[in-house]
Amino acid sequence: MADNSIKKISIVPFGPQHPVLPEPIHLDLVLQDEKVIDALPSIGFVHRGLEKLVEKRDFQDFVLVAERTCGICSFGHGLGYVEAVEKIMHLETTPRTKYLRTMWAELGRMHNHLMWLGLLADAFGFESLFMETWRLREKVLDLLELTTGGRVIFSVNKVGGLRKDVTKGMLDTIMAGMTVLTKECRVATDTFLGDRDVQSRMRGVGRLSPERAEELGCCGPFLRASGVRRDLRLLGYEAYGELQFEPIVSFDGDCYARCEVRIKELYQSMDLVRQCIEKMPDGPIEVPVKGNPNGEYMARIEQPRGEALYYVKANGTKFLTRYRNRTPTYSNIPGLVETIKGAELADVAMMILTIDPCISCTER
């Protein structure tokens, strides 16, 4: 019997400029009526060639370039780069450096997740919730500004240690800030997880099975929301080995699960910051750096958006041969394409947002 339904195939360009996209990425959506049957991603709109700069900048100064890859995961980028160089040079940083780096990395994760929650609320039209989460994020940025001097670009890392120490008074302010944030975030996060309208936009949307998520090389909260317990902080780099935490995992694999994982990680980060401050050792914040690096190393760290790789190759001079940075969004794009296939056009924006895309990182 002939199929009499209207099945018109059309291609709808999504991006590079779109209300839900803070940064440019383009997707060609192949539609059959309102259903997406295929998606073809393309990137390359904001490529800056930061990796190539490593050949022209002193390896000690390059950390400032590396952390400017992105305005949100900036601390992690600096940390990944210095970790790789320190491993090549066999430098063991001081315990205080490790704890301070961990604390700042977790504060960075908090402001990333609060920003993402705000963008999510904005995407499904909950304006006041968007404002509320960004008001809370501002408190985290104030703490970062107090301790590092920058709101999103911190410039505190350097090869062998840190550029700035943190005073006792600052640590007390952060501790007090965590208490206030834990209390104030509860209202906003309960709304995300309990509101019926919010659930109607996210429950069952963009489901990805754990097997497919692993096969496609997904990472970060996107992977953990599919039920895979993988978190690079478990490797124990910096001070993570001495802190108590358990990776947040959810099993539904849909947009709601991704939101749930990030909300729980937000509270986990607050707890980790508290643990860091309680266990903060005294002592110097840097070790002397002698000579130039010679060798290669690949460092892996858990960024707020997932696993990031930093490959550094040195040749014994002050200029490095190669710096390679593979960011979490890059690995999550195949998973995103998989989730989009078979979805309704109206849900595509939500799915793109729930991988927490960072195009500046991806393009480098």
Added chain:
Amino acid sequence: MSTLNYLGQSLKNLFSRPATENYPAKPHIYEERYRGHIENDISRCILCGNCMRHCPSSAITVSKAEYTWRIRPFSCVQCNECVEVCPVKCLSMVNAPTKPGTQKSIIVNRYSSEQIAVEQERQKAIAERIAKAKAAAAAKSPNPADTAQASKENKSCV
């Protein structure tokens, strides 16, 4: 239930003070560590160019010939590297942002005429000292070229 909770928060926001500051009527107080913009105390600057070589965004240009220190504030990324590498600590990070402008201006700090005169005198003195040292070295040991010539002549005589 959570919607009702959020309604409570919305009502609280409605009757509480704004979360934002009343800027510019009330000036913002920046943190002590806030990285705003770079200023150079040119009276202490020795124009060594260390800041220019370390600047990640190549925002600083130092010219010894023109006695100038230039910065493009719109290219500066406020990383504080120049302040850290400055040998005489004439650079400082001011904890207030750059003043807004309508054009991509360049801030030029030039030596004063007195400073230029002092610097020229200093350069002259250094040049004289080098010339004297060279002359003294030449007088102390005979010129290797002359020695070679002499030895050639000696050989030809033999």
